[in-house]
Amino acid sequence: MEININLDRKTPDYAMFTDLGNAAVHAIVVAAKANQMTWAQTYRALCELSKQREFGEATDTAVREMVYCALGVEDEPFYV
Numbered sequence: 733m734e735i736n737i738n739l740d741r742k743t744p745d746y747a748m749f750t751d752l753g754n755a756a757v758h759a760i761v762v763a764a765k766a767n768q769m770t771w772a773q774t775y776r777a778l779c780e781l782s783k784q785r786e787f788g789e790a791t792d793t794a795v796r797e798m799v800y801c802a803l804g805v806e807d808e809p810f811y812v
Contacts, residue, residue: 744802747794753787757795761802771800771808 746757760781764774775791778799782790789795800810 744798746798746802747789747792748787749789750786753789756781756787757790757799761799764803771803771805771810772812774799774803774805775812 743751743754743758744761746754746761748754748757757778760774760777763769764777769777775796778790778796781787796810800806
């Protein structure tokens with residue numbers, strides 16, 4: 733599945749340090765919803781993103797909380 737990131741539109745704020753970071757996390761949220769990913773699967777995607785120097789904060793608590801809420805997966809445990 734290919735996801736295009738359009739920085740011309742307002743991307744939700746996921747507490748990343750840059751607009752590009754918010755766009756990258758938003759792409760994960762969109763993919764997670766489209767593919768009905770679990771929170772654990774989504775968290776792993778955030779971990780992979782955080783391995784890139786410019787997105788290191790992708791696993792910060794604030795970012796994880798924003799993504800967790802955006803997914804609406806409150807029935808799944810937050811700490812995986």
